[in-house]
Amino acid sequence: MLISIRQQVEPSDVVARASRPGGYAIIDVAQQLGVPAHRAAKYYLKQPGEFVQQGELLARRRGRLVGGRKITSPLEGKVAAAVGGRIVIEPQSDLFELRALLSGLVTNTASGLGVTIETAGALIQGVWGTRREGYGSLTMGVEQPDAVMDGEQIEVAHHGSILVCGATLDLNLLNKAEEMQVRGLIVGGVPVDLRKEISEHLVPVIATEGMGRIPISSPIFNLLQANAGHETMLLAPAPGRPWVNRPEIIIPLPVSTLPASPPRPGAELTAGHKVRIVRAPHRGSVGIVKEMYHASRIVDNGSKYAGADVVLETGEVVFVPHVNLDVVG
Numbered sequence: 001m002l003i004s005i006r007q008q009v010e011p012s013d014v015v016a017r018a019s020r021p022g023g024y025a026i027i028d029v030a031q032q033l034g035v036p037a038h039r040a041a042k043y044y045l046k047q048p049g050e051f052v053q054q055g056e057l058l059a060r061r062r063g064r065l066v067g068g069r070k071i072t073s074p075l076e077g078k079v080a081a082a083v084g085g086r087i088v089i090e091p092q093s094d095l096f097e098l099r100a101l102l103s104g105l106v107t108n109t110a111s112g113l114g115v116t117i118e119t120a121g122a123l124i125q126g127v128w129g130t131r132r133e134g135y136g137s138l139t140m141g142v143e144q145p146d147a148v149m150d151g152e153q154i155e156v157a158h159h160g161s162i163l164v165c166g167a168t169l170d171l172n173l174l175n176k177a178e179e180m181q182v183r184g185l186i187v188g189g190v191p192v193d194l195r196k197e198i199s200e201h202l203v204p205v206i207a208t209e210g211m212g213r214i215p216i217s218s219p220i221f222n223l224l225q226a227n228a229g230h231e232t233m234l235l236a237p238a239p240g241r242p243w244v245n246r247p248e249i250i251i252p253l254p255v256s257t258l259p260a261s262p263p264r265p266g267a268e269l270t271a272g273h274k275v276r277i278v279r280a281p282h283r284g285s286v287g288i289v290k291e292m293y294h295a296s297r298i299v300d301n302g303s304k305y306a307g308a309d310v311v312l313e314t315g316e317v318v319f320v321p322h323v324n325l326d327v328v329g
Helices: 029-033 037-043 171-179 192-200 218-226
Strands: 014-020 025-028 057-061 069-072 077-083 086-091 094-099 104-110 114-118 121-125 132-140 161-166 184-190 205-211 231-236 248-252 274-277 286-298 304-312 317-321 325-327
Touching: 014 114, 025 029, 029 037, 029 057, 029 069, 029 086, 037 057, 121 218, 132 184, 132 218, 171 184, 171 192, 184 192, 184 231, 192 205, 205 231, 205 248, 218 274, 274 304, 274 317, 286 317, 304 325
Parallel strands: 132 161, 161 184, 184 205
Antiparallel strands: 014 094, 025 086, 057 069, 077 086, 104 114, 121 248, 132 231, 231 248, 274 286, 274 325, 286 304, 304 317
């Protein structure tokens, strides 16, 4: 750990460093040299504890053929073990640096695990995200939530920014964003057939609504628009079910700009709360909780969920499971 409790940190601050070992390489010397396992040790050229370079000789069996049989190391590292006719190579560890990624106050440190940082600001939970994190200045690439940004619109000025791209994106936009070193993309939805390719790119992506071409819901778009220019963090730990490891957009803000009683993440949902529906058939709709049901009710697909009656902006009242509701504050 490089920081202490009650210390103020900024997004680029390194809060911890650690060695990150890679996977071990196991070389079956006996099989490759064509000898019994108990006789392989006589051909070893390296012993446990010795360091080797990639391509360096590990073992050799001389024979009638020129050079005999040779085995070289597939990577740089240390010989961790040589037993049972096999040599185990431990690769050199990478130095991993853990950055704060947001402005805030360190409230706790856990050796070997990480730190807890407290910040005040806006929190948006998305529905889908890539396994990456990023931070930068929030920039609006579109003026309407249902618009779509073209890859050719990304320019040098977007370098280092978190870019709001509208209802969806394509690989051209993603490639251009990576070329310009954009630090993150926010969209309404991602094409189902491009999820794998999007996940493999270095640029973090968060979809606020789900799969397909979906306009960013108005409360989220308005919040992003109102905070353009602020430092923003994207935390997208893992694609998966929308109520597990939800990707998050965090916008730290000065305390003076926050409401007197801002809603806290995890606050109990009650009648009167403004909510956003995150699943079909009313995905993206905003409404007010009319009544709560803690006992399970049967929904259209036959499953049972606890939920709430929500009055939509159209006046329609619909029952929605709790897991499909986000509080809008």
